[in-house]
Amino acid sequence: MRWSQAFLPVLKESPSDAQIVSHKLMLRAGLVRQTAAGIYAWLPLGFRVLKKIEQIVREEQDRAGALEMLMPTLQSADLWRESGRYDAYGPEMLRIKDRHEREILYGPTNEEMITALFRDEVKSYRDLPRTLYHIQWKFRDEVRPRFGVMRGREFLMKDAYSFDLDEAGARQSYYTQMLAYLRTFQRMGIQAVPMKAASGPIGGDLSHEFIVLAPTGESEVFYDAAYEEFDWQQSDLRYGDEAGLQGLFDRVNSTYAATDETHDEARWAELPADKQRTGRGIEVGHIFYFGEKYSAAMGLKVSGRDGSMVTPHMGSYGVGVSRLVGAIIEASHDEAGIIWPEAVAPWRVGLVTMRADDEPTVNAADALYARLQEAGVETLYDDRDERGGVKLGSMDLIGLPWQVVIGPRGIAAGTVELKRRSTGEREELSIESALARLT
Numbered sequence: 001m002r003w004s005q006a007f008l009p010v011l012k013e014s015p016s017d018a019q020i021v022s023h024k025l026m027l028r029a030g031l032v033r034q035t036a037a038g039i040y041a042w043l044p045l046g047f048r049v050l051k052k053i054e055q056i057v058r059e060e061q062d063r064a065g066a067l068e069m070l071m072p073t074l075q076s077a078d079l080w081r082e083s084g085r086y087d088a089y090g091p092e093m094l095r096i097k098d099r100h101e102r103e104i105l106y107g108p109t110n111e112e113m114i115t116a117l118f119r120d121e122v123k124s125y126r127d128l129p130r131t132l133y134h135i136q137w138k139f140r141d142e143v144r145p146r147f148g149v150m151r152g153r154e155f156l157m158k159d160a161y162s163f164d165l166d167e168a169g170a171r172q173s174y175y176t177q178m179l180a181y182l183r184t185f186q187r188m189g190i191q192a193v194p195m196k197a198a199s200g201p202i203g204g205d206l207s208h209e210f211i212v213l214a215p216t217g218e219s220e221v222f223y224d225a226a227y228e229e230f231d232w233q234q235s236d237l238r239y240g241d242e243a244g245l246q247g248l249f250d251r252v253n254s255t256y257a258a259t260d261e262t263h264d265e266a267r268w269a270e271l272p273a274d275k276q277r278t279g280r281g282i283e284v285g286h287i288f289y290f291g292e293k294y295s296a297a298m299g300l301k302v303s304g305r306d307g308s309m310v311t312p313h314m315g316s317y318g319v320g321v322s323r324l325v326g327a328i329i330e331a332s333h334d335e336a337g338i339i340w341p342e343a344v345a346p347w348r349v350g351l352v353t354m355r356a357d358d359e360p361t362v363n364a365a366d367a368l369y370a371r372l373q374e375a376g377v378e379t380l381y382d383d384r385d386e387r388g389g390v391k392l393g394s395m396d397l398i399g400l401p402w403q404v405v406i407g408p409r410g411i412a413a414g415t416v417e418l419k420r421r422s423t424g425e426r427e428e429l430s431i432e433s434a435l436a437r438l439t
């Protein structure tokens with residue numbers, strides 16, 4: 001992409017209405033614009049990041065055997081009356097009437113809809129277990145939408161739902177999603193720690209929130225430093241390996257991590273002081289086993305192996321896809337701007353000409369841009385007629401992992417400057433070596 005042809009409205013000043021750094025940076029770097037309270041338009045740069053995050057979530061769900069589908073944003077009130085949640089949900093639900101005075105709502109979540117769909121199609125134990133998911137916009141009329149996309153009213157969520165014949169099966173589905181989540185967040189270049197969450201009406205130990213550490217997080221967190229060492233991507237754990245997944249769960253369960261809601265002082269005190277990590281965190285995912293809650297209320301039954309009718313056990317698994325854009329920035333930025341982890345960066349390389357009026361510089365940059373494109377390297381080429389310093393500042397602000405800076409002095413010597421955004425390290429290299437490093 002050539003910057004001169006892009007829609008990339010960066011701001012010099014920090015917007016005064018934004019309270020936290022990710023919100024400020026998302027406005028300054030032109031990722032989003034608010035169109036109504038808690039409702040955001042995603043500008044091209046922000047949308048590229050959103051899609052990268054969404055794609056990582058999708059690939060890890062697919063790898064875990066979950067099946068992608070797409071449910072609508074609008075749902076009928078009657079569906080929610082079946083579970084009893086239409087009245088229970090309260091003012092966070094956006095309720096609408098159509099021209100026939102039929103009550104509809106903008107879905108805050110999809111347990112009812114998926115349970116009804118599954119109920120109407122599935123009759124036999126042979127069709128279980130299944131985990132279905134979609135990545136769809138949700139609406140929750142938050143009392144206090146704030147921090148930009150972190151607590152929006154309209155937001156993008158991946159929500160998955162599992163159906164099993166019994167609790168043992170449901171636990172395996174839960175462990176499977178737990179591993180998928182650990183891999184998903186690690187791939188995005190962030191550390192998200194699974195923390196035991198308040199387990200709600202049915203009790204049990206099967207509810208975890210995944211928390212990214214950041215000083216502006218809404219919850220206080222306590223965890224074992226061991227989480228800093230785990231490598232879930234590389235682990236040889238396989239989906240379908242029941243004992244292995246049970247082992248994973250046991251390991252998570254025995255490695256302390258809790259939010260202020262579930263914190264246990266006695267267990268915490270057993271941890272050596274040099275292993276205790278405290279701080280604040282942002283909830284980016286939540287997995288939950290709720291047994292027969294919806295299947296029983298909504299009459300989902302299948303015939304079991306012995307011919308008797310069985311009520312499936314369910315779980316649901318959410319990832320805040322749009323919230324993650326803010327959470328990643330909270331976890332990865334400096335004074336100058338955003339520092340995108342490679343896996344979610346809108347472009348991998350930012351190519352900058354220091355002098356747009358110097359012909360040899362522009363020719364060299366054009367040629368390098370063409371070669372990067374040929375090699376499939378996602379590149380944003382700042383070809384604008386602006387001062388070099390301004391362009392370098394914008395590049396730091398939008399945070400692409402690599403910068404290639406081309407100026408008259410370097411070109412005379414046959415070199416360009418390669419800068420790594422995360423460390424600030426710079427190197428003078430020949431154009432060929434710079435290309436070799438980036439391809």
Ligand code: ATP
Binds near residue numbers: 153155286318320
């Ligand atoms: P919170 O505690 O932040 O209000 P929640 O517990 O109500 O979140 P869940 O019902 O667990 O949210 O939804 C799954 C995920 O959706 C959350 O872990 C979070 O990442 C995301 N999410 C929830 N509410 C919002 C929101 N208002 N804006 C952006 N993302 C959200």
Ligand code: MG
């Ligand atoms: Mg909430």
Ligand code: MG
Binds near residue numbers: 283
């Ligand atoms: Mg919560």
Ligand code: MG
Binds near residue numbers: 209283286
């Ligand atoms: Mg939650």
